[in-house]
Amino acid sequence: MTYPNLPRLKACSADFSRLWGYSVGFYGVWLVHVGRQTGLLERLACDQLSVSQLISASKLHPFAVRAWSSGAICYGLVSEKKGRLCVKPGMKALLLDKKNPHYLGGQLSYLALRSLKYGDFEGLFRSGKTREMSSTLSAIEQATDWDHYAFLTSVRYNKKIHNLLLSGCRLLDVGCGTGGLLAKMQHEYPRSNFTGVDPSAKAVARARKIAKPIKITKEAGESMAFESEFDILYLGESLYAAHDKQKVISNCRRALKSGGTIAIVEGLLPESNPDRNENKLIMGMQLDFALQGYKFMTRKQMVRLLSKFARVRFRDLGGSVYLVTATK
Numbered sequence: 001m002t003y004p005n006l007p008r009l010k011a012c013s014a015d016f017s018r019l020w021g022y023s024v025g026f027y028g029v030w031l032v033h034v035g036r037q038t039g040l041l042e043r044l045a046c047d048q049l050s051v052s053q054l055i056s057a058s059k060l061h062p063f064a065v066r067a068w069s070s071g072a073i074c075y076g077l078v079s080e081k082k083g084r085l086c087v088k089p090g091m092k093a094l095l096l097d098k099k100n101p102h103y104l105g106g107q108l109s110y111l112a113l114r115s116l117k118y119g120d121f122e123g124l125f126r127s128g129k130t131r132e133m134s135s136t137l138s139a140i141e142q143a144t145d146w147d148h149y150a151f152l153t154s155v156r157y158n159k160k161i162h163n164l165l166l167s168g169c170r171l172l173d174v175g176c177g178t179g180g181l182l183a184k185m186q187h188e189y190p191r192s193n194f195t196g197v198d199p200s201a202k203a204v205a206r207a208r209k210i211a212k213p214i215k216i217t218k219e220a221g222e223s224m225a226f227e228s229e230f231d232i233l234y235l236g237e238s239l240y241a242a243h244d245k246q247k248v249i250s251n252c253r254r255a256l257k258s259g260g261t262i263a264i265v266e267g268l269l270p271e272s273n274p275d276r277n278e279n280k281l282i283m284g285m286q287l288d289f290a291l292q293g294y295k296f297m298t299r300k301q302m303v304r305l306l307s308k309f310a311r312v313r314f315r316d317l318g319g320s321v322y323l324v325t326a327t328k
């Protein structure tokens with residue numbers, strides 16, 4: 001028997017294995033998300049169980065649990081020893097511990113949840129039709145938990161801001177989404193006073209429950225009329241979504257007291273080496289953002305937007321996400 005295609009296949013093997021890896025990665029995303037959503041990963045992080053014990057403890061369908069378990073073992077999410085499965089501490093930290101700086105579970109769940117909308121790509125490519133992101137609130141919540149903890153950690157290392165928040169100051173969250181950061185800040189800094197605005201009615205309704213009793217108003221950054229009221233302004237992955245970014249930033253500046261700080265957490269496109277591993281996620285995610293009608297900014301664009309502020313600083317939080325701070 002001859003294999004006429006084999007020499008060509010060998011010549012293309014680097015490309016072949018790259019593409020094969022993308023297929024495998026797709027299922028890796030879903031194995032993680034399903035494991036998180038069903039609680040199977042959490043259960044195996046607490047106890048070492050056989051597959052039968054896992055089925056009876058979880059009360060989930062045996063057929064599905066068996067399929068997930070064998071995939072999760074093969075993909076290294078779950079370890080197997082003498083017929084018992086467990087999630088090792090290192091993997092638990094990456095997949096389940098929201099406060100871990102290397103937490104990736106939320107990002108993987110975001111990818112799985114967002115991909116449910118990818119059927120709409122046809123409309124984007126045929127007629128440029130984009131989709132409101134309000135339909136993906138649960139996906140966003142999964143991804144932004146990491147931002148919130150990264151911001152809280154950065155704040156703890158910034159004496160000026162940390163002490164201000166400890167002693168009691170006023171913070172406005174512009175584009176607060178479902179209020180996850182506000183709830184965490186209120187818990188951490190009970191003496192401070194927090195306010196949120198977001199133009200999405202759905203997000204505001206949810207934020208009012210999650211971040212109760214913080215005052216949250218349905219409003220866009222472009223139409224805010226606050227004047228010299230706040231010590232800190234926070235914009236967590238909301239600036240990219242604003243149609244008139246310059247207007248949002250000048251309204252933010254007006255809302256700040258003199259000497260106040262603006263803190264922006266935002267994914268920024270790399271200006272060099274886009275094919276580096278750490279930059280690849282944002283490069284691919286451009287397609288997801290295009291579907292929602294958005295574009296990531298670059299560092300240069302951010303500097304231009306903040307030209308009326310002093311002391312503009314960039315802190316690389318990892319994965320192309322930056323904390324940008326500046327002073328009025």
Ligand SMILES: C[S@@+](CC[C@H](N)C(=O)[O-])C[C@H]1O[C@@H](n2cnc3c(N)ncnc32)[C@H](O)[C@@H]1O
Pocket residue numbers: 140141144147174175176177178179180181197198199200203219220221222235236237238239241242243248
């Ligand atoms: C990715 S979500 C981030 C939510 C929140 N900051 C967080 O960290 O959880 C982006 C948010 O920006 C809001 N947004 C969109 N356009 C905006 C605008 N013009 N001004 C303020 N917020 C806006 C959206 O409604 C959405 O809730």
